[in-house]
Structures are given as structure tokens and as C-alpha cells.
Amino acid sequence: MTPTAPSTLGILRVTIAKDLRLEWRSKDAINSMLFFALLVVVIFSFSFDLTAEESRRIAGGLIWVALLFAAVMALNQTWARELRNQVLDAYRVSPAPPDALFLAKTMGNFIFVVILEALMTPLFVVFYSLRSLGPVSQLVAVSLLGAWALVANGTFFGAISMRTRSREVMMPLLLLPISIPALVAMVSATTTILTGEGSAHLPLVFLAVYDIVFTSVGFFLFETVLHAE
Amino acid sequence: MNYLYAAYGATWVIHIVYLVILTRGYAKLREEIKDLEKH
Amino acid sequence: MKSSFVIFALLIFALLSFGLYEGLVAAPTEQTMGDVQRIFYYHMPSAITAFLCFFVNFGASIAYLMKRRPAADALAVSAAEVGVVFTTVVLVTGPLWARPVWGIWWTWDARLTSTLVLWLIYVSYLILRRFSGNNPVLSAVLAIFGAADVIFVYMAIRWFRTQHPQPVIGGGEGSGIDPHMFQALLANFVAFAAFAAMVIFIRYRLERLRQQVEEAHAMRAISEPAERVSR
Numbered sequence: 001m002t003p004t005a006p007s008t009l010g011i012l013r014v015t016i017a018k019d020l021r022l023e024w025r026s027k028d029a030i031n032s033m034l035f036f037a038l039l040v041v042v043i044f045s046f047s048f049d050l051t052a053e054e055s056r057r058i059a060g061g062l063i064w065v066a067l068l069f070a071a072v073m074a075l076n077q078t079w080a081r082e083l084r085n086q087v088l089d090a091y092r093v094s095p096a097p098p099d100a101l102f103l104a105k106t107m108g109n110f111i112f113v114v115i116l117e118a119l120m121t122p123l124f125v126v127f128y129s130l131r132s133l134g135p136v137s138q139l140v141a142v143s144l145l146g147a148w149a150l151v152a153n154g155t156f157f158g159a160i161s162m163r164t165r166s167r168e169v170m171m172p173l174l175l176l177p178i179s180i181p182a183l184v185a186m187v188s189a190t191t192t193i194l195t196g197e198g199s200a201h202l203p204l205v206f207l208a209v210y211d212i213v214f215t216s217v218g219f220f221l222f223e224t225v226l227h228a229e
Numbered sequence: 230m231n232y233l234y235a236a237y238g239a240t241w242v243i244h245i246v247y248l249v250i251l252t253r254g255y256a257k258l259r260e261e262i263k264d265l266e267k268h
Numbered sequence: 269m270k271s272s273f274v275i276f277a278l279l280i281f282a283l284l285s286f287g288l289y290e291g292l293v294a295a296p297t298e299q300t301m302g303d304v305q306r307i308f309y310y311h312m313p314s315a316i317t318a319f320l321c322f323f324v325n326f327g328a329s330i331a332y333l334m335k336r337r338p339a340a341d342a343l344a345v346s347a348a349e350v351g352v353v354f355t356t357v358v359l360v361t362g363p364l365w366a367r368p369v370w371g372i373w374w375t376w377d378a379r380l381t382s383t384l385v386l387w388l389i390y391v392s393y394l395i396l397r398r399f400s401g402n403n404p405v406l407s408a409v410l411a412i413f414g415a416a417d418v419i420f421v422y423m424a425i426r427w428f429r430t431q432h433p434q435p436v437i438g439g440g441e442g443s444g445i446d447p448h449m450f451q452a453l454l455a456n457f458v459a460f461a462a463f464a465a466m467v468i469f470i471r472y473r474l475e476r477l478r479q480q481v482e483e484a485h486a487m488r489a490i491s492e493p494a495e496r497v498s499r
Contacts, residue, residue, distance in 0.1 A: 153413075160406050164399040173395060174410065177388035178417045181424035188428035203428055210420055217416055221409050224333065228405035236307040236364040237288070240314070240357045244463075247353045251470055258477050265484050 060190030133196025321351030
């Protein structure tokens with residue numbers, strides 16, 4: 001019986017399961033990440049001494065910067081682990097379609113970052129005495145769309161960075177400039193929702209379009225990157 | 230006005246610096262080529 | 269140096285001198301801002317030229333990914349570097365204009381902010397090249413991401429950063445620009461675009477040379493062990 005090339009869905013399922021299993025097994029990594037996330041929130045709280053009104057205006061920016069740091073660390077971790085185990089080479093020679101691998105890695109990272117978000121947000125709410133004046137459902141939407149923007153690009157640039165010197169620095173160095181439009185939109189949406197002033201509709205749509213465009217570009221070009229000499 | 234001359238001056242300083250960098254690049258490559266040809 | 273190249277260089281020098289004359293002398297003094305406004309004749313053409321450079325980089329990157337010709341990669345890096353140089357000029361002349369006119373060095377208005385992000389994106393491109401051993405495929409891929417991003421940058425800053433004033437640029441922009449001013453603008457744009465093309469060409473030749481030297485080294489490395497063995 002000749003082995004058939006695995007289906008995209010199959011790849012997705014297996015890879016995500018593998019990543020999550022590995023994360024779970026390396027509890028050390030998760031714990032240190034979480035502690036780091038807590039530290040970031042605390043440091044930011046110390047850096048700014050805010051009134052409740054001020055908090056609502058600024059928290060949007062602070063949360064996303066904090067999450068950005070935490071996400072960058074998380075993303076560096078996942079690719080570093082792949083490299084350690086020479087998984088990247090295995091990917092290259094496997095018959096599995098590379099775009100499926102990209103999606104799978106991104107989804108795995110996404111789940112991880114969303115968990116980080118879920119843990120950091122209550123901390124921020126507590127430390128900044130935040131109370132959202134706008135609909136919380138929209139906050140959830142921003143969280144998800146924003147996280148995906150960072151993770152999709154971060155995963156892709158992580159793959160690029162594998163071929164470079166100083167790869168831990170390279171990934172955020174590439175990620176940050178490209179993510180600026182998404183960051184501006186995320187912060188704008190979050191602030192609008194928290195302060196309840198106006199509708200966050202436009203930045204949410206913008207984020208969705210950004211996500212679709214950049215995920216597609218990454219999807220399309222991942223194979224090229226994987227096989228780059 | 231000072232700012233005006235500073236702006237025009239800075240523009241040319243920047244361009245000239247880059248051209249100098251390029252010339253140095255050429256010089257270095259010529260050295261390398263001489264080196265290669267010697268062997 | 270080839271004589272045709274020298275002739276072109278002299279022509280471009282003449283164009284730039286003409287542009288300088290137009291900007292500093294011929295163009296009428298602006299009413300509200302005074303002579304400082306003349307910075308505009310360097311600031312704006314540099315911005316447009318930078319954009320053209322990045323557009324060339326985008327095209328060359330796509331061409332490389334499709335045909336894998338080293339010449340395309342050489343053009344891509346050349347256009348990116350020259351683009352960064354011109355963007356730097358924009359970022360330096362901008363504040364030098366803003367300070368005397370609006371009292372602050374930096375204004376987070378849409379144009380200047382977008383230019384800053386553009387600079388960041390293409391500097392990161394150059395850093396990737398440096399740290400990946402000039403890997404042409406990775407660079408080309410990043411160039412595509414960068415170019416796609418530019419559109420989003422402009423939209424995001426325009427729509428979502430509304431706290432900052434949008435200073436009126438160039439005396440008569442809203443009301444229709446004075447023809448003499450437009451002439452100075454055009455003269456400098458043509459001059460700088462031609463200058464950019466020339467510098468890109470110089471950089472391109474340098475890169476092609478570097479590519480060939482690198483190849484020569486590689487061939488040398490392959491053949492050398494054999495020589496030692498045969499001794």
C-alpha cells in the first residue's frame with residue numbers, strides 16, 4: 001500500500017495537537033511565560049500612576065504593548081524548539097503541503113497567545129481598576145483579531161529568522177514595523193470600546209482585513225521561505 | 230533662514246555620505262578581485 | 269569610468285543645480301511661512317522619489333521570486349538602499365521645517381508618521397539582508413510583506429490617529445499651487461528622480477560585482493581541496 005500525501009486538515013490536526021502536547025509537557029516554559037506576562041503587567045503598572053479615567057484612555061495601548069512582548073517571547077520559544085529538534089528539515093522533506101504547516105503552527109501559537117491574553121487581561125483589569133464602558137463582546141473580538149495579526153506574522157517571520165544570525169532578535173525586528181498598522185487599529189479599537197466613545201466598527205473591520213491579507217500572503221509564501229537556500 | 234540651509238545642507242550630506250560608502254565598497258571589491266587574480 | 273556615464277552624471281548635476289536655483293531663488297517666497305517653506309522643494313520630491321525606489325524594490329523582488337535571476341536581486345537591494353537614503357532625507361528635512369513653522373520638532377501627522385514607518389520597514393529589510401547573508405529569497409519575501417503593509421500603514425494612521433494636527437503643507441496646496449512653486453517642485457522632482465536612478469545604477473553595478481566575486485570565492489573553495497590532494 002503506497003502512502004498517500006496527508007490531507008491539509010489532517011496535518012492541521014496533528015501538528016496543532018503535537019505543539020499543544022509539547023507545550024503541556026514543557027510546563028516550565030509555560031510557567032515562566034506566564035510569570036513573565038505577570039511581570040510585564042506589574043512593571044507597566046509601576047511605570048504609570050493613573051486615575052480611573054486616564055486608565056481607560058491608556059490601558060488599550062498598555063495592554064497591547066505588554067501582550068506584544070509576551071507574544072514575541074512565546075513565538076521565539078516555539079520556533080527555537082523546532083530548530084533544536086531539527087524539525088524544520090523534516091518539514092522540508094515531508095510530502096505535507098507547507099501552507100498547511102504554516103496554518104498549523106500559526107493556530108498552535110494563536111491558542112497559546114490567546115491563553116496568555118486571557119490570563120493577562122484580568123490582571124490589567126485589577127491593577128488599573130478598569131471597567132469597560134463599551135460592549136465587552138467587541139473587546140473579545142479585538143483580542144482575537146489582534147492576537148491573530150501578531151501571531152500570523154510572528155510565525156511567518158519566525159520561520160524567516162531561522163535562516164539568520166541572531167534569530168531571537170530578528171523575529172521581533174521584522175515583526176514590529178510590519179505590525180504597526182494592526183497595532184494602531186488594535187489600540188484604537190480597545191480604547192474606543194473601553195471609553196465607550198464612538199464605535200469600534202472601523203478598526204475591527206480594518207483588523208479583519210489585515211488578518212486576511214497577511215495570512216494569505218504568508219500562506220502563499222511559506223513554501224518559498226521553507227525552501228529558501 | 231538657518232533652518233532652510235540646514236535642511237538643504239543635511240540633504241546633501243546624507244547623499245554624499247551614501248556615495249562615499251559606495252565608493253568604499255568598490256575599493257574593497259577591487260582589492261578582493263586583485264587578491265583572487267593573484268592566486 | 270565610461271564617458272557616457274560621466275556625461276549623464278554631469279547632466280544630473282546640472283539638473284540638480286537648476287532645481288536648487290529654482291527652490292532657493294526663483295520660486296516666490298511663501299506668505300505665511302516665509303523662506304523656510306522652501307524646504308518643501310527638497311522634502312516633497314525626496315518623498316516621492318523614495319516611494320518610486322520602493323516600488324522598484326517591490327517589482328524587482330517579485331521578478332526575483334519568479335525567475336530567480338541574481339540581477340533582479342541586485343536591483344532590489346539597490347533600490348531599497350537608495351529608498352532608505354531618500355526617506356532619511358525626508359525624515360530630516362521634515363522636522364527642520366516643522367520646528368520654525370510650528371514650534372515642534374516632530375508632529376505625528378499622517379505624512380511624517382507614515383514616512384517613519386516606511387523607513388522602519390525598509391531598514392528592517394536591509395538588516396535582514398545583512399543577517400541572512402544576503403539571502404535573496406528571504407529578502408524578496410519580506411519586500412512583498414513590506415509593500416503590502418504600506419497601504420495599511422497609510423490607512424491606519426489616517427483613520428485611527430486623529431489626535432494630531434494635520435499641518436498644511438506647502439503654501440497653496442489647498443487653494444491650488446502657485447505655478448512658479450509648482451515649477452520649482454517639478455524641477456527638483458525630475459532632478460532627484462534622475463539622481464536616484466543614477467545612484468541605483470551605481471549600487472546595482474556594485475552588487476553585481478559583489479555577486480561575481482562571491483561566486484568566484486565559492487568556485488575557488490570547491491577547486492582548492494582538489495589542488496592540495498594532487499600535489
